[in-house]
Amino acid sequence: MENAWLIPLFPLVSFLLLLLFGKKLKEASAFVGILATLASLVYSILVLLERLSEPTYKAETVWLTIGDLQLTAGFEVNQLNALMLVIVSLVSFLVHTYSKGYMHGDERIPVFYAYLGLFTFAMLGLVISPNLLQTYIFWELVGVGSFLLIGFYFYKESAKAAAKKAFIMTRIGDVGLLIGMILLFWQTGSFEYDEIFAAVEEGAVSGTMITLTAILIFIGAVGKSGQFPLHTWLPDAMEGPTPVSALIHAATMVAAGVYLVASMFPLFNASETAMLTVAIIGAFTAIFAATIGLVQTDIKRVLAFSTVSQLGYMMLALGSAGYVAGVFHLMTHAFFKALLFLAAGSVIHAVHTQDIEKMGGLWKKLTFTGPLFLIGTLAISGVPLFSGFFSKDEILIAAWAHGNYGLFWLAVIAAFFTAFYMFRLFFMVFSGEARSEMKNVHESPSVMTLPMVVLAVLAVVAGYVNTPWFGSFLGDWLVEGNEALGHGHIAGPGWIMIVATAVSLLGILLAWMMYSKKSISRDWLSSRAPIVYGIVKNKYYIDEIYNQTVVFGAKAISLFLRFIEIFLVEGIVKLTTAAVQALGKTGAKIHSGQVQTYGTIAFVGLAVLMVIFALTGGYL
């Protein structure tokens, strides 16, 4: 554990190498990236194994000294960090491998792998930061990596716009985080997590201030994790290559917001209002995004909205004091959502379209991708025995046990929607008749299917580390030695599990009847309530509302400032230059070389001086 700081450095080295030699390596760049992340993965697993038996390790050195103030930099390996290290490096490694097949033939493979390396470095650095300042630095680096990768196909206008949108929207959240961080520093005099929590526990910070800082930090998490109302960038971010969506916009970066709230959990836990805010935003986002997911027709967008919805679940768990439930779902979600995205990438790779209306009957043609996608779908829908079932169950129990009954039922409905839209997606893509235009469909190479197999195995078994039946190993381990984080396992009424199972099976049944068996017309709802359908289809017009208000306002201000720039600032500048120029031109004219002109001017000057001398009486 003493050398855990090496873990983020492998991808950084890969990034630098590819920057320098990428042009020469060409497609071989993939191996540099894969090897670097493999090294990180192996090391992360070793660190996790070591952390299972040893206490938290923390190392720091003084980084900056400003007056009396000392800022430190270092790394910390606690339970959450060790777990995140493995999740991030594992998904990153699998995505690196998968990309070798997916990006095959692309000219800019070295650039792609360089960006992936930069992102992985930032994300790994983020999860071992021991203080807020360092977290913030890596937080921004992660944003840069995401920006570069979303805009990877920069020649597409939509990709450029999406990259800018993602960066700006998350920046809005980052401002909240920055202010919260500064306020905390002002109140506690430290950026260190430990010292902040100690100060909060001692009551050195007033209750209002705790609530305020917690909510400000939560705004940062809202931006990064795509929670309402800053969620609009995440679906657009699907413009990036699909492996990137799997890595950044499903498993790691968007989970950074959840990670931040989890690592600041003692602060949040100290304020009832902050917790309630987190829970309400989370639950609302979960159901809100799930309804949008019901009607989308782009395979990646459906998955994007489902990601937003699942992140809402995690927030709900954290807001309901379900620390373990939130982190547990973060882990299982990372596996099954990365699997779904990679499988979706495999489908797109095979049929060259993202529109699910144009797909169908792919089950027989994609003999690997189909079953793998099904496993991911079952896991996310919360079907018993799959990982999503256990983690979702934990969240529901946490919400119920914390007394958030309203939010609990919202989450149950969202679970129903989740099962429905995921199986709608599955049936539309894989069942039914094969379309005639889908002739040359071929299965992806094994370099792409193998990572999916690994994720599929994890999507099935990852849940068993924390079950009500076999014991909550993960939960007990996560909260060990830290009572502020709550209990490893929250006991809840047994019927919750039955309800959760029932709604997910009901959702699957409905989807099957509508999209596979077709005993219920697909237009059953959209024809009866076209207005509702229209609103949901257009994502509640949130983008349009933002365009009409915030973007319009910003444009109006910029137009006004533009006028000031043109007429006021430039006017003054031009006036100055014109005056100097006029002076110069007059001077040049006088300088004619005519000696008599010079004499005349000298004489006139003398005369003027003498007149002045005479008038003032010689006292000037």
Add this chain to the structure above:
Amino acid sequence: MSSVPVSAFLALALILFCIGLYGALTKRNTVIVLISIELMLNAVNINLVTFSKYGVNPSITGQVFALFAIAVAAAEAAVGLAILIALYRNRRTVNIDEMNQLKN
């Protein structure tokens, strides 16, 4: 002999100086300009002599200075005319308007 007032001498010097200045600034022929400059120098000499005789502190120094000025003016005229001849050989003109090479 002392019936002529100081102001008459000074007025003569002033008139002479003004004629010289006018000539120096307006005439186009360089020879005339040089002659005009001589006029201005002589106007100064008259002033020097006048004040050496009728000044507040009469002294012989003024007259000595005037003699010096005449000597220097003679030398200056010789050099000036020599330069002018050299210029004339070069440019085939004594028109002062065309002698503007110093401009650049």
